[in-house]
Amino acid sequence: xxxxxxxxxxxxxxxxxxxxxxxxxxxxxxxxxxxxxxxxxxxxxxxxxxxxxxxxxxxxxxxxxxxxxxxxxxxxxxxxxxxxxxxxxxxxxxxxxxxxxxxxxxxxxxxxxxxxxxxxxxxxxxxxxxxxxxxxxxxxxxxxxxxxxxxxxxxxxxxxxxxxxxxxxxxxxxxxxxxxxxxxxxxxxxxxxxxxxxxxxxxxxxxxxxxxxxxxxxxxxxxxxxxxxxxxxxxxxxxxxxxxxxxxxxxxxxxxxxxxxxxxxxxxxxxxxxxxxxxxxxxxxxxxxxxxxxxxxxxxxxxxxxxxxxxxxxxxxxxxxxxxxxxxxxxxxxxxxxxxxxxxxxxxxxxxxxxxxxxxxxxxxxxxxxxxxxxxxxxxxxxxxxxxxxxxxxxxxxxxxxxxxxxxxxxxxxxxxxxxxxxxxxxxxxxxxxxxxxxxxxxxxxxxxxxxxx
Numbered sequence: 072x073x074x075x076x077x078x079x080x081x082x083x084x085x086x087x088x089x090x091x092x093x094x095x096x097x098x099x100x101x102x103x104x105x106x107x108x109x110x111x112x113x114x115x116x117x118x119x120x121x122x123x124x125x126x127x128x129x130x131x132x133x134x135x136x137x138x139x140x141x142x143x144x145x146x147x148x149x150x151x152x153x154x155x156x157x158x159x160x161x162x163x164x165x166x167x168x169x170x171x172x173x174x175x176x177x178x179x180x181x182x183x184x185x186x187x188x189x190x191x192x193x194x195x196x197x198x199x200x201x202x203x204x205x206x207x208x209x210x211x212x213x214x215x216x217x218x219x220x221x222x223x224x225x226x227x228x229x230x231x232x233x234x235x236x237x238x239x240x241x242x243x244x245x246x247x248x249x250x251x252x253x254x255x256x257x258x259x260x261x262x263x264x265x266x267x268x269x270x271x272x273x274x275x276x277x278x279x280x281x282x283x284x285x286x287x288x289x290x291x292x293x294x295x296x297x298x299x300x301x302x303x304x305x306x307x308x309x310x311x312x313x314x315x316x317x318x319x320x321x322x323x324x325x326x327x328x329x330x331x332x333x334x335x336x337x338x339x340x341x342x343x344x345x346x347x348x349x350x351x352x353x354x355x356x357x358x359x360x361x362x363x364x365x366x367x368x369x370x371x372x373x374x375x376x377x378x379x380x381x382x383x384x385x386x387x388x389x390x391x392x393x394x395x396x397x398x399x400x401x402x403x404x405x406x407x408x409x410x411x412x413x414x415x416x417x418x419x420x421x422x423x424x425x426x427x428x429x430x431x432x433x434x435x436x437x438x439x440x441x442x443x444x445x446x447x448x449x450x451x452x453x454x455x456x457x458x459x460x461x462x463x464x465x466x467x468x469x470x471x472x473x474x475x476x477x478x479x480x481x482x483x484x485x486x487x488x489x490x491x492x493x494x495x496x497x498x499x500x501x502x503x504x505x506x507x508x509x510x511x512x513x514x515x516x517x518x519x520x521x522x523x524x525x
Contacts, residue, residue, distance in 0.1 A: 076260035078187075081132060082211050084163050085187045093192055098223075101195040107228035110181040112204040113251045115154045116280055116302040120513030121293065123323045124183060124282065125149045126306030127174055128159035128166060133262040137310040142170040146177035147372065148316035149309075151342030152323045155204075157183040157304060160197070168200035175201030183232060183304075187211060191223040204230040204251075209240040210259055217247055232282060232304075236268070241275045252276055253304060257285040266296060273299035273517070281517065290322055297514035317374075320345045324512040326486035327476075328376060328466060329505065331357035333498060338371055340502040343509045345486060347373040348400070351390055352380040356497035357490075361386075365393040376400050376422070384409050391417045398422055400439060410434045422466065427451035437461075439488060442469035448491035450475075453482055473507040480512065 116122045127145045130136045138145075142158065149156055156178050159166040166185070175182055183204040184197035189212070194205050207220045217233065224231045233249035235241045236259055244252045256268040264286030273281055281300040287293060288308050296303070305322060312318035320326060320343060329341045330348030341347055349364040350357040359367065368375045374397035377390055381403035390396070391413070399417060401409075402424040413421055423435035432438045440456045442449040450470030456462060467484045472492025479487045493508055495501035 076258075077132075077262055078208075078211060078259055081161075081163065082187055082189065085161070085189055088162065089190055089193070093190070096192065098192050098195070101192055101199070102226070105195050105198045105227055107226075108181075108198065108203040109228070110203040111228075112155050112181040112183060112230040112232070113280055115181050116251070116282065117518075118154070119516075119519060120510055121297050121300075121516045122154040122302040122513075123152065123319070124155045124157050124302060124304040125153040125309055125319050126157040126159065126185065126304065127170065128164065128185070128306050128310060129170075130159075130165045131307055132164055133257065134307055136165075137307060138315075140310070140315065142173040143177045145310070145315055146174040149319055150177075150179055152316070152319040153178075153180065154302070155181045155183060157185045157306065158202075159185040159306075160200070161186050168196065171197070171200040171202060181230075188220055189216070191219045194220055194223040194227070194229065198227045198229060202229070204232060206234055206253070207231050208234045208255075209243055210234075210236055214243060214247060217243075221247070221249070234284065235272065238272060238275060241272045245275070245277050245279065250279055251282070252279045253282040253284045254300070255284045256287075266292060269296050269299055287322075290325060293322060293514050297516060298520055299517055301516045301518055317345050324509055325480040327508070327512070328486050328488045329493070330376075330378060330468075330488055330490035331494065331498065332367070332500065333357065333359060333363075334500075335367065335370060336502070337500045338367070338373060340500065340505045341373060344373060346376045346397070347371060348376045348378050348488070348490070349394070350378045351386070351394075352378065352382070352402075355380065358498075361390050361393050364390070365395075368394050368396070374398070378402070384412060387413060388416060398436075400424065401435070402441075424468075427455060427469075436464075437485065438465040440465055440467050440469075440484075441488075453479070457482060473504065473511040476508055476511050 158171040181203035184202035234253040284304040309315040309318040326345040328346035329344040398420040400422040420436040423432035425432035442451040468488035493504040
């Protein structure tokens, strides 16, 4: 095994903690209380497209305190973006099995208990708290200990993410028959990260399901590593964010506003979206009216964008009063003074639509670059806005669907706006098209690339 470096004191503390908590508790006594899981981490990560494990942790071994958010709130935020969740349970970094239990109550997919596992009894403890998988760090486990952890997990139907840091550990993981391997980009001696670690070690994995861990901050990092792995474990980036829900979606799919939602089932299908657009424009086939939008928004967990066209100021005021919106999106004509009044009455953002070839939109928080007046489903030449300085804060709309969403996102706008391309008919969403949209926006994983070349 490698020198433990900064992990040495952590492992020593873990052994002392276990001695105090478990003492001579017999493993059979714990086994009698634990049932098998029905959720598979590996199965979740083996689905097509790059997959994501987002982590809950109050503090990081390498970065210190991160967030005071509660696990239930973060678990709810991750639903729809995370294929699985990881929960740090080590008490020396403010984690606990109570955090895992709270997350379990609010998260739909498999949960990985993130701990420094040095005793098979920890596997059972994790299962009793609701975990479906555990971490086995080969830097702190010899082969015999690793086999014991894997055997205990197998009894409970749990997966083991076998973590490696160098080529020696990768070869050990393969020899152990580990089906699920995590490549940690963090150096054990210094805790510095290097994404090149994943690129260097992945070819040694011999077809195992691979997860990249540590140092993944941006979607560019994900796109760099996607040819080498099947999934990504990301913790600090969303936990540091003021908007963990939005950050997780930006990493997994890029930000998407899904517009023209009309039913509770639409909102469920739109769970991966960053924003839900509700149209309050009487001349649109997607019009909900203010009362309809208010009723639908009341049950939403997605930030709501109210969409208006040629709206009188009185209509906007009433919408602000009744509908809980994160942003107002304005198309067409406005009465004089509309923006000033909205600034006083509305705490959220104001987005102004700018039709292709039309006058420049001025005075809003974001611009929506569109083909025309909105809702037409027609695209425009995106090259016309590629050099606009507002683009990193803007949205791109017009004819975007599963066939071109990846290209639209590559422009570098804050978000893409998708509407009629995922309709079954005007005003009626096709949920299979919505699923196809988000599948198209996932990174192309290692296994997908290999399958395409076969």
